[in-house]
Amino acid sequence: MSEPIHLKSAHSLRDAIRAKEISAREAAEAYLDHIDAVDGDVRAYTDVWREPALARADAIDSQLAKGEDAGPLAGVPIGLKDLICTTEGTTACCSELLKGFRSPYDATVAEKLYAAGTVVLGKLNMDEFAMGSSTENSSVVTTRNPWNLDCVPGGSSGGSAAAVSAHECAISLGSDTGGSIRQPAACCGCVGMKPTYGRVSRYGLVAFASSLDQIGPFSRDVEDCALTLNTICGHDRRDSTSANLEVPDFTTSLTGDVKGVRVGLPKEYFTDALGVEIRAKIDSAVKVLESCGAEVVEVSLPHTEYAVATYYIICTAEASANLARFDGVRYGNRAPDTQSPEEMYKKTKSAGFGAEVQRRILLGTYVLSSGYYDAYYLKAQKVRTLIKQDFDAAFEKCDVIVTPTTPTPAFRIGEKSDDPLSMYLSDIYTISANLGGNPAISLPCGLTESGLPAGLQIIGRPFEEGAVLQSAYAFEQNSGIDLGVPTAIAESVS
Amino acid sequence: MTYEPVIGMEVHVELSTQSKVFCGCSNDFHAPANSNVCPVCLGMPGVLPVLNGRAVEYSVLVGLALNCTISRWSKMDRKNYFYPDLAKNYQISQYDLPLCHDGFIDIEVDGKTKRIGITRAHLEEDTARNSHTVAGRESGVDFNRCGVPLLEIVTEPDIRSADEAYAYLSSLKQILQYLDVSDCNMEEGSIRAEANISIRPTGTEPFGTKTEVKNVASFSGTQKAIEYEIKRQTKILDDGGTVDQVTMGWDADRGVTVTQRSKESAHDYRYFPEPDLTPIVVDEAWETRLRKSMPELPQVRRARFMEEHGLSEYDASILIADKAAADYFEQTVSAGAPGKLAANWIMGDLQALMTEKQGTINALPITPGHLAEMIGLIEDGSISGKIAKDLLPEMYDSEKAPGDLVKEKGLAQISDTSVLEQMGADLIEANPGPAEDFRNGSERAIGFFVGQMMKATKGQANPKLANEIMRKLLQQ
Structure with missing residues (x-):
């Protein structure tokens, strides 16, 4: 058949x-x-x-x-x-x-x-x-x-x-x-x-x-x-x-x-935060690339530790404005029986948005507020520039950067739902490519002992998806x- | 105590581009509600703005006319607040890097020139229009206006009186009309003026607490609102009180300002750079190209009218105040009319006729060529000035050339001496009394005979000739 x-x-x-x-x-x-x-x-x-x-x-x-x-x-x-x-x-x-x-x-x-x-x-x-x-x-x-x-x-x-x-x-x-x-x-x-x-x-x-x-x-x-x-x-x-x-x-x-492709391994990604099982998969993956003619070099992305914080300031700030339009005025589900625009907005958004969306809108509104803008949003934009510069410097030494995609395999349903910070750390290895604007892929590099997939991430220079x-x-x-x-x-x- | 008013103006100008500032919808006011809308200007999920290059060009032209520095690099920002007339609940505007900044405009008040500093002019999008039914307690939003390009022009606090504010607004409007970048129709809201007003004891430096006056539907209304606000603040200070920093509305019916919003409820707009748009780069080549494309501006034109066409400063000022009138004047002169005469006719009889017929100079049935031809007929003695005054309404109604009308109606001036001499002899014979009076030395009697001659010819007798002939006949 x-x-x-x-x-x-x-x-x-x-x-x-x-x-x-x-x-x-x-x-x-x-x-x-x-x-x-x-x-x-x-x-x-x-x-x-x-x-x-x-x-x-x-x-x-x-x-x-x-x-x-x-x-x-x-x-x-x-x-x-x-x-x-x-x-x-x-x-x-x-x-x-x-x-x-x-x-x-x-x-x-x-x-x-x-x-x-x-x-x-x-x-x-x-x-x-x-x-x-x-x-x-x-x-x-x-x-x-x-x-x-x-x-x-x-x-x-x-x-x-x-x-x-x-x-x-x-x-x-x-x-x-x-x-x-x-x-x-x-x-x-x-x-x-x-x-x-x-x-x-x-x-x-x-x-x-x-x-x-x-x-x-x-x-x-x-x-x-x-x-x-x-x-x-x-x-x-x-x-x-x-x-x-x-x-x-x-x-x-x-x-x-x-052949001749320089594969960079950023030392900041291979720390204790990375699970041993995933680390072993990445090590073997790097060996495969080496066996195919790639040259492995260590690189540094020194501002990696600030990536998650920077990301959650910038993305929530932008989201607080992007999601403002969902107010029930022109489309979407408007809360019934309200007496003023303010009440309509509050009830529509409270009923329509889930807890995580509300949390991020509030965070974003906060970081853009008068008196906090410089300390949060502006600072985050500066760190974003540093993270981009990290990539530029690293890509002088290598052609692609190889990292794990996630620190651990998939977690159990409900395991992190009450702990947003630990949930946010699921993206610790992926966020920098968004801040830098770089192309990046994840592809399977094996199954863990518990039978869950592990992902290999390859990051490139901007507009070098081909590499x-x-x-x-x-x-x-x-x-x-x-x-x-x-x-x-x-x-x-x- | 005497006080000195300190006033700064913020003027919002709707730019008359073909399409809206961030989408391809027509920028048309008069369309049925919500007919010029698309997913972008309605703020539908997933849409993105694309900046209208023409709106940038119009803004730069205004900036250049106001002697501003044009930013080589500027950007759009999001201004966040919630209101049903704002589709995205943020307005795309410019915060810290406006397109144009640090300019000035020279205005004239009581024959004196005064320079008003322009702080900035920045591009943004207009909001929709809300309307409410009292009976049904319902509100509607018309999004046709949402996304219309808006230029906000902000002055330095250089204005010192309501008259100066009025002069500033008039000069600004003239410039906008000359640049042809806005309809400048205040009643329809295509120009909206707000004034920031404070007063301080004369001779002192520090600014007093300012109030902002909004919601004024005309320049003269703005002038009145400022006058009122100066008086109101003066009374508060004289009574030992303090001025609150508030936003006031102008109630034109009652002629008073009314508090709309206190400082406590002032918005935190949470500005941040608009990530959906790339920076606006106006390079030197673009600026130069726009500078070269600038039309002649009102003040330059006024000087030229005085020099080239021999107009008085007063006449020139009146003519250039309305670009269409000034254009009409120039076309009339190009068609051969002497400047001074053309100006008199346009500002006098033609203006009166337009007022009577409720016409505008843009849609005038009398072409500049026809007006010039009519002035020519007076000049060469074919018709009298009086005939011309009667001819003008006929030209207006029929749209015919004055020469044709004169022929058609037999209005040509009678300059044939033999005809007038015969008529004069008959008049003397028929009126022996007045003839006798003349011979007895009454100069007034000659007026009687000329009047009779004009009456007999229905005004077509050449008045100068009639006078000469009657005098000659009576002295015989």
Whole structure:
């Protein structure tokens, strides 16, 4: 019996659909059936678009039947994080406040993915407004880790990571403000990449922290990651912060070779905070790269210890303004029976926002307040510059930086929900790349003894996604690591 | 005790760009409510602003006209506050790095020139408009205005009287009209002025406590509000009280200022740099290009009108005050009319006619060419000035050339000596009494005969000729 459709990579499925061995409809049906089989356990989706997906798949099939080019991802079933605006279905950011909200427009990335021939299966779960590291802050449901249903999938793009890992879509999109793609990718054992800030248009991405947010893909291998980047990257005149730069064909970086590539290991990342098991996985991963011809050098990112504090000042400050618009005046769920604008705002926001979102809005409002601005926000911006300079200096000595993605594997559901500070530290290794604007990928580098995935992070110079993908691909092809189907859903797959 | 008022002005000007400042929506006031809106100006989730380059250019032009330094590098900031007319609950504005700063404007009050410092001019977005129904206790928001580009111009506290404030506003409006960057319609809110007013004992340096006066619908209203506020503060200090730092509204019906907001409830706007927009860089080449594209400004034009067209300072000042009138004047002169005559006709009969017909100079049925032609007809003696006064309304209504109207209606002046001599002889014969009076030395009698001749010719007799002929005939 041939390999089930939903186990194929996006590129091999795309090839089979183009060759008319499999129809786009068959692919969509296979995935939708698999969602029916496993999503009751995983709970990755907040909204499944069965009928629209099948209609879209039929349209791709008829394009192919006419001999038309249906796009570089023709017929590939994908999922979108619930904060990417789509005119289909709802875009609720997993918040009570936006429950049922229908966007009047499609995000730039959604337009690009439609044009590339993808079939969107639905919207994926997340921490409310992308604030969290476990997907427990979703107002809809808590997504569970396909490797152990008692563990979190990471966050905030937990649904996007779990869906790809559990084969509920071939590719998904998430967003990464401080690690929200890479950390859940590491927790769920899939590939997740945050491109350089400015590489992908943010138009239609509901903003958490505008200077840090970046959309990126989840996939089951590095080639699919490169293919998706080819589709979603590029300048967009609707996003002033999107870079007006040529986008290379990222698949050309997938040579399998890293001869002469200088791999930097930042000494500040390899401390006692790093669990021994994860550390061992990273050490072996570095050896694999070395065996493929990479040269390993120690580098220093001296301001690393300030990254988490800096991040939580800047991201909350921006969030306090970005989330101000959710007031129930023009859209969203307005609290009933209020007597004044003030009362309307207070009741709407108190009822509509979850605890973590309220905490961050209050923090952000505080750090921008008169008398505190200089001590917090301004100081944080200065430290951010120092962190960027750290990267610049390190990248004079190396071409890519290799680190663990997370200090520990996925934790248990509920384990950190009452301890926000320990939750914030889940992103200790990923935050710096957001502050610096650098591209960074997380890819699986093995399973711990408890059977949970560990993630290897590779960070590159700004706009050098190609170098990151080159090293990631070389590792993937030469490490012999293939996690296979996640254990918790393996029964449903066979 | 005598006090000296210290006044600074903040003026918000809506820029008349085609589209809004951060999206492609039409910047049109009169459209039905919420018809010029899009996801961006409605603050929908996920949208991003894109700065309108033309709004930057308009702002720089104003900055240059106000002798400002143009920032090579400036940025937008978020000003955070909650109100239903603010789609995002923050206004994109400029905080510490305005586009234009450190300029000045020279104004004239009582024939004296005074320099008013311009602290800054910065670009921001306008808010929506709220409306409320009393009966239904309902409120509506029209977002057409949300995102209209707004330039805020702030002066130094250099203004010392309500008259100076009025002169400042008038001069500023003239400049904006000359630059053609705003409709300058105060009633529709395209210019909104606020005054910061304090008083201090004459001869002392430290500023008194200021109050801010808002919500004034006209320049003269601003002038009255400032006058009122100076009197109010003077009375408080004379009575041994202290002025509270408050925001006042102007109640035009009652002619008083009313406290709107106290300092205690002042906002903390939590400004921070707008992360969705890149810095605004106006390089030297761009500034130079804009400087070269600047039209002639009112003060320069006034001097030129005096020099080139021989106008008095008074006439020149009146003409340049309205750019459209000044343009009309120049076109009339280019069409061949002498400057002084053109100015008299425009400021006199033409102005009266426009007032009567409720017309504007922009939509005047009488072209500058027609006006020049009419002045030419007077000059060459074809028609009298009196005929011309009657001709003007006809030109207005028919939009015809004056020469054609004169022919059509037979209004040409009678300068044919033989016709007038015959008529004069007949008049003397028919009026022996007045003829006798003249011969007895009554100069007034000649007026009677000229009047009769004008009446008989329906005003078409050349008055100078009529006078000469009657005198000659009566002396025979």
